[in-house]
Amino acid sequence: GDGKMATGVSYVDADGTEWEQPADLVLVCAFSLFNVRLLLLSGIGKPYDAAKDEGVVGRNYAYQTGSGSTAFFEDVKFNPFAAAGSLGVALDDYNSDNFDHGPHGFVGGASITSAHTNGRPIRFHPTPPGTPTWGSAWKKAVRDTYQRVTNIGAQGSVMSYRNNFLDLDPTYKDPLGRPLLRMTFDYQDNERKMANWMAERCDEIAKAMGAKATQVNRLTGSWSVVPYQTTHNTGGAIIGSDPRTSALNRYLQSWDVSNVFVMGASAFPQNAGYNPTGTVGALTYWAVDAIQKYLRSPGPLVQP
Numbered sequence: 001g002d003g004k005m006a007t008g009v010s011y012v013d014a015d016g017t018e019w020e021q022p023a024d025l026v027l028v029c030a031f032s033l034f035n036v037r038l039l040l041l042s043g044i045g046k047p048y049d050a051a052k053d054e055g056v057v058g059r060n061y062a063y064q065t066g067s068g069s070t071a072f073f074e075d076v077k078f079n080p081f082a083a084a085g086s087l088g089v090a091l092d093d094y095n096s097d098n099f100d101h102g103p104h105g106f107v108g109g110a111s112i113t114s115a116h117t118n119g120r121p122i123r124f125h126p127t128p129p130g131t132p133t134w135g136s137a138w139k140k141a142v143r144d145t146y147q148r149v150t151n152i153g154a155q156g157s158v159m160s161y162r163n164n165f166l167d168l169d170p171t172y173k174d175p176l177g178r179p180l181l182r183m184t185f186d187y188q189d190n191e192r193k194m195a196n197w198m199a200e201r202c203d204e205i206a207k208a209m210g211a212k213a214t215q216v217n218r219l220t221g222s223w224s225v226v227p228y229q230t231t232h233n234t235g236g237a238i239i240g241s242d243p244r245t246s247a248l249n250r251y252l253q254s255w256d257v258s259n260v261f262v263m264g265a266s267a268f269p270q271n272a273g274y275n276p277t278g279t280v281g282a283l284t285y286w287a288v289d290a291i292q293k294y295l296r297s298p299g300p301l302v303q304p
Contacts, residue, residue, distance in 0.1 A: 004256060004257050004258075005257060005258070006026045006259050007023070008021050008022040008023040009021050009026060024259060024298075025261075025294075025295070026259060026260045027260075027262075027263060028261070028262040028263065029262075029263045030264075031264060032233045032235070032236060032237075032264045032265040032266035033166070033181055033183075033233055033266075034181070035236070035237055035262050035266040036236035036237050037168070037180075039237055039254075040057055040167070040168050040181075041179070044057070044257050045057040045237070045247045045254060045255070046256075048165050048166075048167065050162055050165050050184070053162055056238075056245065056246055056255075057236065057237055058236050059160075059235070059236070059238070059245070060160040060236065060238045061160070061164050061165050061185060061233070061235040061236050062159065062164065062234045062268070062270055063185060063187075063223070063229075063233060063234075063271060064155060064157075064158055064229070064230045064271055065154075065155070065156035065157070065158060065194065065195040065219055066154070066155060066217075066219070066229055066230065067110075067154050067156070067195040067196060067198050067202070067217055067219050068151055068154050068198070068202040068217050069152050069205070069206045069214050069215065069216050070126050070149060070150075070206075070215040071149065071150050071151070071206035071207075071209060071211035071213075071214050072126075072148060072211055072212055072214070072215075073148045073149070073150075073209075073210065076148055077148065078119075078147060079119075079147065080118070080119025081118065081119040083116030083117065083118065083119060084116075084117065085115050085116075085117045086115075088113050088115020089114055090111055090113040091111070092111060094112060094154075094201055095109040095111050095273040096109050096157075096273060097109075104193070104194075104197055105193055106191075106193040106194040106197070107159065107194075108156065108157035108158070108190065108191070108194050108273065109156065109194065109198075109273045110154040110156035110194070110198045110273045111154070111155050111273045112152065112153070112154050112198065112202060113152075113153055113155065114150055114152050114153070119146070121146070124146075125142045125145075125146065126145060126149045126151075127142060128141065128145060152203075152205050152206050153217075154195065154198035154199060154201070154202055155230075155273060155275070156191070156198055156273055157194070157270065157273045158187070158191055158270070159188070159191070160235055160269060163184065164185045165184055166182065166183055166235075166236045167182050167184070168180070168181065168182065169181065169182040170182075185223055186222050186223050187219060187222070187223050192219050195218070195219035196218045196219055199218050200216070202216075232275050234266070234268035234271040234276055235266060235268055235269065235270075236266045237264075237266040237267060238267055238268065238269045239252060239267045239269070240269065242304075243255035243304045246269075247262070248261075248267055249300070249301060250302060251291075252267055252283060252284075252287040253300065253302070255300075255304065258294075258300045258301075259294075259298065261287055263283070263284045263287060265280050267283060
């Protein structure tokens, strides 16, 4: 805003030397989390203050939910070691507005999928309910189960909330002395209700397939960074029509500094029931088309 312009980018090479690359146009394409960090470190856009519900950079952070059912069979061999994720199947019956939410007490939805991704034996060794967690009985269950288990999983949406956000950490810094990015996040009741309802639908599918036993995987407790879940982070530098609540206009152009465009899932106001990658690509094409217009006449493409 107020005619501010970026003059280029600075970076530090492998030898520790800082360089400045002058530029008339800057594209921030550093993955959603690092897009937000770069904007905060560069002073582009007002940092979000959750206590006051003011500012734009860091707000609307969202994640994904994961739930489902692990299904154990007797006479089926899945050969997970020969599989690939793209060989899976998916259904959209319970995604977004494809079903009546009225009786369930939540908004949002999930895509339900079943796929094997290489069946790596150290990572992939589910065992039936009641199996000991160590010893010869556990080893036998791993051996007997490996070929005969699959997962029906629900990958669900996450709404944005005032108290889920990104900011610069007041304590921890990187080797160059710059603050790290801090994430403040937890699932809310809406997401727990949705994910656990989806888990029951997954379990119904598993039982209809003839599973001899199932293990329902629900979303319980607070979110933890420890177990891997997903890398599909969204929000923090969202698009919108109001510069008071969004960092970017509809063309992914910064409201604050008009020669800065920010590409990535950081632009998403919410996280939907599918991975963001395809939409990120589509939005990038959309922004590149707008940049051609910008280059002919530099300045804000949308007036606040």
